[in-house]
Amino acid sequence: MSTTEQTAPLLEVRGLSIEAKGPDGPLVLTEGTDLTIRPGQTLGLVGESGSGKSMTGLAMLGVLPPSVRVRAGQVLLGGTDLIALPEKELRAVRGGRIGMVFQEPRRSLDPSFTVGDQVAETIRAHREVSRKQARNLAVELLDRVRIPDPGTRAGQYPHQFSGGMCQRVMLAVALAGEPEVLIADEPTTALDVTVQAAMLRLIKDLQEELNLGVLLITHDMGVVAEVCDDVAVMYAGQVAEVGPVRDVLSAPRHPYSAALRDATPDECRRGELLQAIPGQIPPPSAWPSGCRFHPRCSLAVDACREAAPDVLQLGRTRVRCARATENLTENSANNSTNNLTENSTNDSTENSTNNSAKNEGAGHGAR
Amino acid sequence: MALVELDRITKAFGRGRRRVQALRGISLTIARGETLALVGESGSGKSTLGRIALRLVEADEGTVRILDRPVRELSAKELRSARRDMQMIFQDPFGSLDPRMVIGELVAEPMTVHGIGADHDERLARAVELLERVGLDASAMERFPYEFSGGQLQRVAIARALATDPKFLVCDEPVAALDVSVRAQVLNLLTEVQRERGLACLFITHDLSLVRAVADRVAVIHHGAIVECGPAEEVYEHPRHPYTQALLSAVPGRDPDRRSLLARAAEQPAPQTRESTGCTFANRCPLVMERCWTDVPTPHVDAAASHEVEVACHHLDVHRQQALQ
Numbered sequence: 001m002s003t004t005e006q007t008a009p010l011l012e013v014r015g016l017s018i019e020a021k022g023p024d025g026p027l028v029l030t031e032g033t034d035l036t037i038r039p040g041q042t043l044g045l046v047g048e049s050g051s052g053k054s055m056t057g058l059a060m061l062g063v064l065p066p067s068v069r070v071r072a073g074q075v076l077l078g079g080t081d082l083i084a085l086p087e088k089e090l091r092a093v094r095g096g097r098i099g100m101v102f103q104e105p106r107r108s109l110d111p112s113f114t115v116g117d118q119v120a121e122t123i124r125a126h127r128e129v130s131r132k133q134a135r136n137l138a139v140e141l142l143d144r145v146r147i148p149d150p151g152t153r154a155g156q157y158p159h160q161f162s163g164g165m166c167q168r169v170m171l172a173v174a175l176a177g178e179p180e181v182l183i184a185d186e187p188t189t190a191l192d193v194t195v196q197a198a199m200l201r202l203i204k205d206l207q208e209e210l211n212l213g214v215l216l217i218t219h220d221m222g223v224v225a226e227v228c229d230d231v232a233v234m235y236a237g238q239v240a241e242v243g244p245v246r247d248v249l250s251a252p253r254h255p256y257s258a259a260l261r262d263a264t265p266d267e268c269r270r271g272e273l274l275q276a277i278p279g280q281i282p283p284p285s286a287w288p289s290g291c292r293f294h295p296r297c298s299l300a301v302d303a304c305r306e307a308a309p310d311v312l313q314l315g316r317t318r319v320r321c322a323r324a325t326e327n328l329t330e331n332s333a334n335n336s337t338n339n340l341t342e343n344s345t346n347d348s349t350e351n352s353t354n355n356s357a358k359n360e361g362a363g364h365g366a367r
Numbered sequence: 368m369a370l371v372e373l374d375r376i377t378k379a380f381g382r383g384r385r386r387v388q389a390l391r392g393i394s395l396t397i398a399r400g401e402t403l404a405l406v407g408e409s410g411s412g413k414s415t416l417g418r419i420a421l422r423l424v425e426a427d428e429g430t431v432r433i434l435d436r437p438v439r440e441l442s443a444k445e446l447r448s449a450r451r452d453m454q455m456i457f458q459d460p461f462g463s464l465d466p467r468m469v470i471g472e473l474v475a476e477p478m479t480v481h482g483i484g485a486d487h488d489e490r491l492a493r494a495v496e497l498l499e500r501v502g503l504d505a506s507a508m509e510r511f512p513y514e515f516s517g518g519q520l521q522r523v524a525i526a527r528a529l530a531t532d533p534k535f536l537v538c539d540e541p542v543a544a545l546d547v548s549v550r551a552q553v554l555n556l557l558t559e560v561q562r563e564r565g566l567a568c569l570f571i572t573h574d575l576s577l578v579r580a581v582a583d584r585v586a587v588i589h590h591g592a593i594v595e596c597g598p599a600e601e602v603y604e605h606p607r608h609p610y611t612q613a614l615l616s617a618v619p620g621r622d623p624d625r626r627s628l629l630a631r632a633a634e635q636p637a638p639q640t641r642e643s644t645g646c647t648f649a650n651r652c653p654l655v656m657e658r659c660w661t662d663v664p665t666p667h668v669d670a671a672a673s674h675e676v677e678v679a680c681h682h683l684d685v686h687r688q689q690a691l692q
Binding site for chain 2: 048148163192193194196200204219220223245250259260264268269272276277278
């Protein structure tokens with residue numbers, strides 16, 4: 001349920017822009033990102049790789065890679081701007097008020113320490129407790145993330161855990177500092193579907209128990225539909241559309257949101273072609289002028305090529321598309337379905353692949 | 368007639384206490400022009416089976432026949448020429464394509480190996496044709512893999528696999544590493560070339576949601592045993608084995624009005640620690656009976672049904688018998 005108006009924001013990202021050092025001066029990676037996370041709510045941040053979604057997550061924690069920095073904007077946690085905070089104070093926040101979980105849990109854990117030690121280490125970094133107390137709290141946390149037999153498991157090493165169990169350990173580490181916000185970057189991407197379902201269930205349960213605000217970074221619209229309250233769709237460093245999940249998925253205003261939703265194969269049958277988005281996401285060095293999605297957009301008109309669209313507030317959704325008010329996306333989605341499904345003869349399908357490949361090539365040539 | 372026939376394949380890795388039974392007697396057939404999806408979780412043995420089908424790994428027992436030739440009995444020389452007919456596409460194109468070779472050479476290499484084409488120029492000319500078929504233009508010929516995106520490189524991998532004009536193609540998670548939008552492009556391309564050339568295709572994936580779009584038939588593998596096998600549409604719409612049902616119910620839907628994944632996840636029983644010598648799914652099965660722990664279920668088709676779905680499950684057997692009485 002989206003009850004965005006009622007609760008005060010817990011964490012707010014305002015006008016966040018991130019840039020990287022490039023051979024020809026700074027390269028903008030994301031621009032003007034606004035996001036709001038509320039207690040007990042989950043915000044999904046979706047996009048393809050290269051859209052800037054992970055960088056946004058890292059910037060919020062102040063852990064950007066060395067050659068990347070925040071160019072402008074604020075990350076407000078209860079009124080404090082984390083971007084302006086000195087590293088020493090930020091340390092208390094990171095892993096303290098904000099917990100984090102990443103993809104590939106096995107890489108995030110140190111193979112040479114026991115799982116219990118690693119959870120206890122984080123507890124001691126954020127709370128004034130003795131080693132022994134930390135150790136007991138670690139076992140409690142492992143129990144909380146539903147690891148069976150936590151007393152024994154705490155004394156084991158990461159290699160003795162399966163991928164799903166490692167991710168539970170990471171979640172225990174994230175909860176060790178008693179956070180208000182959890183940032184989870186593709187937490188279930190490397191996991192089997194059945195393990196993913198259990199993991200998402202666990203995050204949801206913990207969220208309810210602790211009233212956590214959750215930022216879930218993912219590329220999977222299915223995961224967003226299942227667990228998020230709000231969703232922000234990112235494309236080429238900008239938020240294309242943000243709003244309640246129900247609104248964005250049932251009536252997407254931005255053609256990219258619609259295309260991303262429709263590219264999931266679950267409703268497609270043998271003999272039909274999947275609804276591919278032609279071309280590929282351009283790298284930051286080759287972002288097109290005007291609307292950044294226009295080369296791949298079936299609805300693009302001259303205006304889209306010439307001017308960058310403004311962000312419009314439509315109902316509960318904010319959308320960056322010049323044609324959003326025309327309410328064309330629904331139609332276009334249907335049209336493209338028809339095109340793709342009817343083109344089952346060889347030459348027309350070949351056309352569509354060639355076109356898409358040309359676009360891919362074009363995106364690349366500009367690199 | 369089946370182009371590829373796998374008959375009672377078994378394979379174990381390691382020995383003593385570390386011995387892992389990866390495959391427990393798997394039989395499958397794939398006809399010319401047919402795509403069989405092999406679906407399972409990590410560790411189920413699906414990739415091992417794909418490798419055994421191409422004799423990249425030797426099976427412990429059982430036979431693989433391709434075009435009626437038992438692959439195992441081929442001499443090294445015969446195997447080499449047989450390889451022309453069977454090709455593979457891997458998950459990670461950055462790992463499977465040599466970073467020091469240009470795209471043109473990568474696509475021409477299999478032709479050189481198998482002596483296809485009169486000279487190198489002819490092979491390169493054919494490589495251009497293949498690249499164009501997969502939607503890349505001739506300018507790609509002189510470029511290196513690092514200059515391409517994952518989706519484009521997977522197109523190159525497809526062109527390379529098609530270079531020897533194979534009859535059997537094994538695709539091992541070919542789109543797992545790709546972004547959603549590009550994934551659809553590559554799947555469409557694979558489906559097109561498979562149809563054009565009448566390839567028999569073994570499509571290995573962990574993603575059941577892909578199956579209906581790409582496969583004619585689907586085999587669900589769990590801990591080295593096929594638990595359910597039948598027409599993709601039928602299995603997708605009416606999963607019979609409790610494991611297939613569990614797998615399907617774990618696929619997140621895209622309709623926020625019908626959120627049910629989390630409710631379903633809560634219903635899944637916690638795995639039992641008891642060791643099963645019978646059904647491999649016994650410790651996670653919500654319908655487990657005493658017999659499941661001790662007897663290995665055999666796959667069979669429900670004689671009364673119109674579909675051709677083979678299911679290996681004691682629970683369903685009991686139901687069948689009750690229905691007959």
